[in-house]
Amino acid sequence: MKEQSTELLTLLDSVDDFICITDLAGTVQWMNCYAAERLGYSREQVSGRDVAIFYPAEQRPMLDAILTEAINSTGSTRKTNVLTVVTREDKPIPIELKVAKSRWNHRDVLLGIARDITERLQMERALRDSDERWQFALENSGAAIWDWEVETGKVFYSDNWKKMLGFTVNEIDDSLHEWEIRLHPDDRDFICKQMARHFRRQTPDYEGEQRLLCKDGTYKWFMDRGKVITWTEDGKPLRVIGTHTDISKLKHSEAALRESEEKYRRIVELANEGIWIIDVHGNTTFVNDKMAEMLGYTVEEMIGRSVTDFVVEKSAGALHIVLERRRRGLKEQLDICLRRRNGTLLWTIVGSAPIFNKDGEYTGALAMLTDVTARKQAEERRFFKAFNAGPSMMYIATYPEEKFINVNDSFCRSTGYSPHQVIGLTSQQLNIWVDPEEHLHFLRELLPDKSIHNLETCFRTKSQQKRVGLFSAELIELSGEQCMLVTMIDITEIKRIKKEMARLSQLHLVGEIAASIGHEIRNPMTTVRGFLQMLYSQGNHSKDQEFFKIMIDELDRANWIIAEFLSLAQNKPIKLQSTCLNSVVKILLPLIQANAAAQDKNVETRLGSVSELQLDEKEIRQLIFNLCNNGLEAMTPGGTLTISTYTVNNEVVLCVEDLGHGIPEELQEKISVPFFTTKEQGTGLGLSVCYGIAARHSAAIDFETNSKGTKFFVRFPVSREGSATKII
Numbered sequence: 001m002k003e004q005s006t007e008l009l010t011l012l013d014s015v016d017d018f019i020c021i022t023d024l025a026g027t028v029q030w031m032n033c034y035a036a037e038r039l040g041y042s043r044e045q046v047s048g049r050d051v052a053i054f055y056p057a058e059q060r061p062m063l064d065a066i067l068t069e070a071i072n073s074t075g076s077t078r079k080t081n082v083l084t085v086v087t088r089e090d091k092p093i094p095i096e097l098k099v100a101k102s103r104w105n106h107r108d109v110l111l112g113i114a115r116d117i118t119e120r121l122q123m124e125r126a127l128r129d130s131d132e133r134w135q136f137a138l139e140n141s142g143a144a145i146w147d148w149e150v151e152t153g154k155v156f157y158s159d160n161w162k163k164m165l166g167f168t169v170n171e172i173d174d175s176l177h178e179w180e181i182r183l184h185p186d187d188r189d190f191i192c193k194q195m196a197r198h199f200r201r202q203t204p205d206y207e208g209e210q211r212l213l214c215k216d217g218t219y220k221w222f223m224d225r226g227k228v229i230t231w232t233e234d235g236k237p238l239r240v241i242g243t244h245t246d247i248s249k250l251k252h253s254e255a256a257l258r259e260s261e262e263k264y265r266r267i268v269e270l271a272n273e274g275i276w277i278i279d280v281h282g283n284t285t286f287v288n289d290k291m292a293e294m295l296g297y298t299v300e301e302m303i304g305r306s307v308t309d310f311v312v313e314k315s316a317g318a319l320h321i322v323l324e325r326r327r328r329g330l331k332e333q334l335d336i337c338l339r340r341r342n343g344t345l346l347w348t349i350v351g352s353a354p355i356f357n358k359d360g361e362y363t364g365a366l367a368m369l370t371d372v373t374a375r376k377q378a379e380e381r382r383f384f385k386a387f388n389a390g391p392s393m394m395y396i397a398t399y400p401e402e403k404f405i406n407v408n409d410s411f412c413r414s415t416g417y418s419p420h421q422v423i424g425l426t427s428q429q430l431n432i433w434v435d436p437e438e439h440l441h442f443l444r445e446l447l448p449d450k451s452i453h454n455l456e457t458c459f460r461t462k463s464q465q466k467r468v469g470l471f472s473a474e475l476i477e478l479s480g481e482q483c484m485l486v487t488m489i490d491i492t493e494i495k496r497i498k499k500e501m502a503r504l505s506q507l508h509l510v511g512e513i514a515a516s517i518g519h520e521i522r523n524p525m526t527t528v529r530g531f532l533q534m535l536y537s538q539g540n541h542s543k544d545q546e547f548f549k550i551m552i553d554e555l556d557r558a559n560w561i562i563a564e565f566l567s568l569a570q571n572k573p574i575k576l577q578s579t580c581l582n583s584v585v586k587i588l589l590p591l592i593q594a595n596a597a598a599q600d601k602n603v604e605t606r607l608g609s610v611s612e613l614q615l616d617e618k619e620i621r622q623l624i625f626n627l628c629n630n631g632l633e634a635m636t637p638g639g640t641l642t643i644s645t646y647t648v649n650n651e652v653v654l655c656v657e658d659l660g661h662g663i664p665e666e667l668q669e670k671i672s673v674p675f676f677t678t679k680e681q682g683t684g685l686g687l688s689v690c691y692g693i694a695a696r697h698s699a700a701i702d703f704e705t706n707s708k709g710t711k712f713f714v715r716f717p718v719s720r721e722g723s724a725t726k727i728i
Contacts, residue, residue, distance in 0.1 A: 634661070
């Protein structure tokens with residue numbers, strides 16, 4: 001059955017009737033899922049068995065007669081037979097069976113289609129004791145019912161009969177003409193002959209397949225069954241009742257079965273994809289002309305050769321895994337790189353499926369291959385264009401040897417090497433990594449389904465300068481070879497800036513402490529110095545004057561130290577100049593972006609038209625940096641920090657917005673308090689410094705916060721002197 005299409009099998013399996021294909025000897029070749037499941041078997045268990053085993057012994061002669069009649073028939077038979085099939089648990093199921101000879105995989109077969117009539121027979125038994133008129137009409141649940149008074153020509157059509165043809169209840173009257181004008185001309189003679197035989201009492205009832213015209217202009221197939229329930233005294237039919245059952249789906253399946261062989265033969269011949277069939281050993285048993293053409297061989301040259309003869313070395317391992325998965329019955333689609341006869345590479349997308357014989361044994365696999373070489377080459381060109389233009393250090397190297405294949409311009413700028421000094425050598429030969437063992441550990445973590453991201457490491461430049469970078473890598477396939485793509489972000493300067501900012505933060509801490517205790521220390525020191533000065537000037541202590549002088553000098557030195565500390569406090573003098581707030585943001589932006597990049601976060605700016613302000617630029621830089629740093633720390637990787645400026649209500653507003661989790665309500669009143677912090681290594685001075693800077697500029701700080709983030713606003717009043725607007 002290996003040449004059947006998935007489309008055809010799906011169509012046959014969608015029918016809730018028994019469908020079975022046998023050879024002319026009655027051996028099962030294929031059975032749909034519905035039939036196998038109703039009989040209590042799997043499809044593999046019924047394949048290859050004599051179809052007669054599913055029938056009771058007393059009915060097997062009748063079955064043989066039905067099969068023989070179908071074999072000898074020259075055309076499509078319309079005869080339906082009532083038989084009984086027996087399940088695996090010996091449960092009988094009454095069926096209506098129709099058998100026809102057809103073509104399947106270049107040979108004659110018998111197609112059997114049967115319907116479970118258990119429900120109908122139960123209805124017949126139940127109705128036999130009641131009104132005879134409805135006894136027969138209701139034998140098929142859901143069928144369309146008609147009732148014909150022969151002498152008057154009046155016909156009752158059920159609502160379902162009209163609905164099945166697409167009409168409403170009032171669109172069809174109760175005349176025989178309604179049926180006659182819708183009956184397909186090619187079916188008229190057959191139906192009339194069947195009806196005439198029954199009217200002559202040659203059959204207990206009559207039945208036949210017919211096509212009826214629907215409202216939308218299409219024809220539907222119906223099984224028409226009827227029976228005379230009232231006769232005249234002279235033996236003529238007086239009243240006939242019957243049903244119409246929609247069998248369009250079955251007819252379509254039958255037609256599809258007849259057409260499948262020719263259809264799929266044309267598909268194979270005309271397909272724009274390569275078709276390849278291998279046996280259980282992986283040897284080629286069939287390829288179409290397109291497949292041979294794609295590889296530059298003839299069909300005859302490929303038959304009998306192993307599929308591995310055409311696969312590049314790097315894809316051989318993957319192919320072995322794929323073939324093992326086919327043995328287990330798994331289907332999938334993947335990329336495979338083949339080598340043409342002329343040595344060039346052929347990239348393909350392969351969709352494959354296993355083939356099993358009638359005993360369920362694996363006999364090979366069927367694959368359809370699409371040439372995607374041009375697309376792969378275009379993707380590689382786009383990749384290398386982006387690779388060379390990338391702002392981060394990037395290189396491609398073999399894995400796991402890490403021999404350099406290509407490096408981008410950023411790599412050369414950061415390390416000082418030129419491409420020809422690197423390509424072809426390994427990282428070990430270049431002595432790039434400060435800790436080679438640590439780097440080998442990184443590479444061992446790299447797997448086909450697992451990349452590594454932002455691991456901090458130290459590397460050397462060409463001048464042997466040590467730098468710090470964030471190392472990321474993933475495995476890729478390039479021209480059929482497994483390689484690794486590495487990205488590094490140089491964070492040396494960021495770490496230096498962070499260290500410097502930590503030092504400045506400590507200085508501010510000292511200033512805040514000095515501001516809080518300086519006044520209390522200076523007052524007693526001034527008193528002590530005064531008394532020492534008085535004693536120093538009295539003559540009766542002349543012999544101790546040298547000691548008094550030393551003590552006064554030391555007190556002056558202590559006072560000078562306190563004054564230096566107080567210069568870091570909030571009330572220190574500031575130097576105001578006319579400055580555009582946007583200019584300060586732009587100067588500081590690279591530093592903020594570098595800090596964000598190191599945390600895998602983003603920074604956006606929305607700088608509007610604002611007036612120039614009287615600012616101490618150094619202090620405003622500190623304010624902006626502190627707010628941005630807090631915002632970045634509040635977010636998870638991938639978040640975006642937004643810095644905005646705009647004018648509203650005669651105020652220039654600086655807004656720093658993060659996408660963190662917001663500030664808990666119980667902490668909102670404490671955030672401006674010096675030394676209050678929720679960070680493990682925080683000093684609690686960042687925001688207090690910001691509030692101090694804002695106060696020295698007559699500005700106000702407020703914020704909005706919720707579970708989706710926080711916005712800090714610094715509102716600077718616009719003076720009349722600074723009303724000129726700078727357009728950005």
